[in-house]
Amino acid sequence: MRLRRRQEIPERPPPGSELLAAEAVRLRLGGRELLAGATVRVAAGEVVALLGPNGAGKSTLLSVLAGDLAPDGGAVTLRGRPLASYGAAELARHRALLPQAAALSFPFTAEEVVRMGRAPWAGTAAAAEDGAVVDAAMAATEAAAFAGRPFTALSGGERARVALARVLAQRTPLLLLDEPTAALDLRHQELVLRIARERAAAGDGVVVVLHDLSLAAAHADRVVLLTGGATVADGPVAEVLRAPLLSEVYGHPVEVLAHPRTGVPLVLPER
Incomplete structure (x- = not known):
């Protein structure tokens, strides 16, 4: 009789395959609706940036994607299985979460x-x-x-x-990073996002919450824009980071320019 290993090592996902999907996720905590129809999908080999103003639900959605919060509605699947079907140890071998603050x-x-x-x-x-x-x-x-x-x-x-x-x-084949550049200087901001790009190039899926829209434009393959706990746009950088949409979502007029050398969008507040 063959003895099964106590913990199996999961196979790495093929490039481009769907790692994670959250569809119309809803969540209420303390009488407040924090997520009101958030949707996001992540494939192996891509960096997805979650963007939106304060209170948009970015960190809450990341906690739901990590399995730390159970949604009240909608569906979340990891590698084709309901996220809730994973035990804690198995889940930790499929996804890694970087919270906003590490307290020891x-x-x-x-x-x-x-x-x-x-x-x-x-x-x-x-x-x-x-x-x-x-x-x-x-x-x-x-x-x-x-x-x-x-x-x-x-x-x-x-x-x-x-x-x-x-x-x-x-x-793990899926990295969930909540504001990983918040406490860092310029050099280390670029280092962190370069690492995210390297992990994606190696076949991992990366979801990163960012406030700096120009950083997201420079490093993400796709951006998901949230407001009021719902997804209002999801697509390539150039399609989502448009001045009229961003001005409306953030409640402040912005202009979007193309970097003179790379062509990557630069998002600047109007002053």
Whole structure:
């Protein structure tokens, strides 16, 4: 009789295949409707940016996509299966979530925090790669220099890079990143989004919540625009980042210009 491994390693999805789909998702919390028909799809090999003003439902939708919040209506599927059918350990081998803030009450070192990303692979053949994967994740995020320092002693930007390294170390085919550039300087903003593009080029699906529309235009394959908890536009950057639509959604007039060298849209508020 063949013994089945305690935890199976999922196969990587083929390029272009649908990883995640959320259809007409609704959610009420504390008497407020936070999501009112949000829809998003993510394929292997693409970066999808979730955009919208404060309170649009971006972070809430990301929590629903991660399985941390159960919607009141609509449907969410991960690799063709209802998201709710995944157990916690199995789900952690399919998707990795970077929340807005990483809070730890114990003085773990930066390297120990990154190593936490390997927990879902305990008991699988992938566990043999733990050391190399952690080292690679810290090198990619330029966090190796403070690997031995307590996480609680790091600056906000350093913590953000360590938290991203933990997500990368999890080695899942789907990355969900909530405002990963918020605490970072210009150099490291570009580093984080370059990493997102590299993961997509390697076949992963990446969903990233951003406030900087020009950053989204430069790095995303597709953008999903939310307002009032609902999806109002979904498509290629040039189709969604249009001045009339953005001015209406954000409640402030903007102009959209083409970068003189790359042609990538630049979104500027009118002043």
